[in-house]
Amino acid sequence: MITLSLAVGFALVLAGLYGALTNRNILRMIVSFTVADTGVNIVLVAVGWMRGRTAPILDDAVPIAEAAQRIIDPLPQALVLTAIVIGLGVTALMLAYAYRLYSTAGTLDVSKFTELKW
Amino acid sequence: MVRHLAAGLLTIGLALAFAALVLGYQPDAELNRTALYYAENTAKDLGSQNIVTAIVVTYRGLDTLGEVTVLFLAAAIVGLILAPGRGAEGAGRRGAPPPGELLTTGSRMLTPLILITGIYVFVNGHLTPGGGFQGGAILASAALLVLLADPGHRFAHRTIETIEGVSGVAYVAVGLLGLAFAGGFLDNRFLPTGRFGALLSAGAIPVIYTLIGLKVGAEFASILANLTETEERR
Amino acid sequence: MSVLLPAMTGLLAVAMLVAAAMTIVTRSLPIAILAAGAVSLFASVLFLLLASPDVAMTEAAIGSGLTTFLFFFVLGRVGGRDNG
Numbered sequence: 560m561i562t563l564s565l566a567v568g569f570a571l572v573l574a575g576l577y578g579a580l581t582n583r584n585i586l587r588m589i590v591s592f593t594v595a596d597t598g599v600n601i602v603l604v605a606v607g608w609m610r611g612r613t614a615p616i617l618d619d620a621v622p623i624a625e626a627a628q629r630i631i632d633p634l635p636q637a638l639v640l641t642a643i644v645i646g647l648g649v650t651a652l653m654l655a656y657a658y659r660l661y662s663t664a665g666t667l668d669v670s671k672f673t674e675l676k677w
Numbered sequence: 678m679v680r681h682l683a684a685g686l687l688t689i690g691l692a693l694a695f696a697a698l699v700l701g702y703q704p705d706a707e708l709n710r711t712a713l714y715y716a717e718n719t720a721k722d723l724g725s726q727n728i729v730t731a732i733v734v735t736y737r738g739l740d741t742l743g744e745v746t747v748l749f750l751a752a753a754i755v756g757l758i759l760a761p762g763r764g765a766e767g768a769g770r771r772g773a774p775p776p777g778e779l780l781t782t783g784s785r786m787l788t789p790l791i792l793i794t795g796i797y798v799f800v801n802g803h804l805t806p807g808g809g810f811q812g813g814a815i816l817a818s819a820a821l822l823v824l825l826a827d828p829g830h831r832f833a834h835r836t837i838e839t840i841e842g843v844s845g846v847a848y849v850a851v852g853l854l855g856l857a858f859a860g861g862f863l864d865n866r867f868l869p870t871g872r873f874g875a876l877l878s879a880g881a882i883p884v885i886y887t888l889i890g891l892k893v894g895a896e897f898a899s900i901l902a903n904l905t906e907t908e909e910r911r
Numbered sequence: 912m913s914v915l916l917p918a919m920t921g922l923l924a925v926a927m928l929v930a931a932a933m934t935i936v937t938r939s940l941p942i943a944i945l946a947a948g949a950v951s952l953f954a955s956v957l958f959l960l961l962a963s964p965d966v967a968m969t970e971a972a973i974g975s976g977l978t979t980f981l982f983f984f985v986l987g988r989v990g991g992r993d994n995g
């Protein structure tokens with residue numbers, strides 16, 4: 560199960576990267592980046608998972624004394640929580656820039672932006 | 678064509694590297710030392726049931742302060758970039774059909790319920806899954822519902838900015854109180870940790886997560902409002 | 912239980928890979944955005960299976976909810992036609 564989750568996460572990263580590299584439309588590149596973002600998050604959470612253990616919440620199901628034997632690693636989860644929120648901030652920023660590019664140049668095709676080409 | 682070939686080759690190369698990682702991965706049988714510390718000491722030290730919340734708010738609270746700052750910067754830059762394109766009052770309504778009776782009534786009924794759900798999620802962050810970021814996103818989705826039901830609706834930007842600024846300053850102030858009366862910056866123990874598992878427990882964690890929830894909700898709402906209020910260009 | 916979890920993980924894995932492939936292959940931008948949202952939604956169920964309810968909630972609310980709407984707001988502004 561953990562191997563499968565890791566494999567799916569990496570496959571999503573690759574799919575997002577391939578999509579971002581081959582598409583010409585800026586919006587489609589941003590969509591591909593969000594897919595890669597999700598893939599990275601899955602890999603990080605899968606690394607913290609352990610067989611037969613439960614979520615790191617100390618309620619009635621997990622007595623405090625047994626916590627060390629019953630819960631999974633909470634640290635990757637805290638990091639991924641941060642990563643998801645920052646991911647939305649980055650996506651919103653990219654979308655705002657894409658909108659500005661569209662309103663100045665009238666297109667979203669990256670091959671039309673030739674000011675820096677020589 | 679060359680581009681597809683190059684991208685394909687790069688992807689295949691990365692896929693080989695990732696495959697080596699996946700096939701060689703050995704999961705741990707025991708918690709590592711950091712995780713073991715969190716598992717054994719969170720209940721005793723901080724009195725929080727949800728260990729993820731304890732890590733986000735207290736053990737790595739400075740990270741979270743930085744994260745909220747990054748989010749604030751993102752929201753501010755979105756507002757800055759989109760500002761010249763902002764249309765006159767009611768620009769978003771142009772061309773959109775007027776909202777129906779069902780949509781208006783439904784959004785009026787659902788918005789308070791969504792707000793209460795969001796507040797529940799971030800007030801209970803130290804007991805159940807959830808917390809400031811999730812609750813803030815739920816608050817912002819109430820704003821989203823209002824925008825969907827009535828695209829011409831204008832939010833009071835000043836109110837959103839005030840909520841965001843006040844909660845941000847209060848977050849840092851709570852952190853400084855921890856520095857003055859407890860072990861360090863953002864330490865939650867200057868308030869009593871209370872009975873383990875009660876709503877008013879875990880020291881300042883519910884206070885900090887409520888502030889984070891308000892701040893994150895205001896930031897997401899301002900991003901959404903800025904993106905909808907840009908002038909339509911066709 | 913021991914059979915159910917891997918089976919569900921496999922099902923979610925297939926669904927996510929199909930949705931990701933749709934994001935890349937499809938010609939229509941709205942379908943690509945919706946497929947990316949579906950990837951996020953399946954990922955949030957996978958996080959629940961991986962015993963991370965906090966991450967699952969965040970991904971469902973932010974990754975698949977707000978992100979998809981942000982894309983559609985911008986798409987509505989730039990006029991939905993596909994530039995390649």
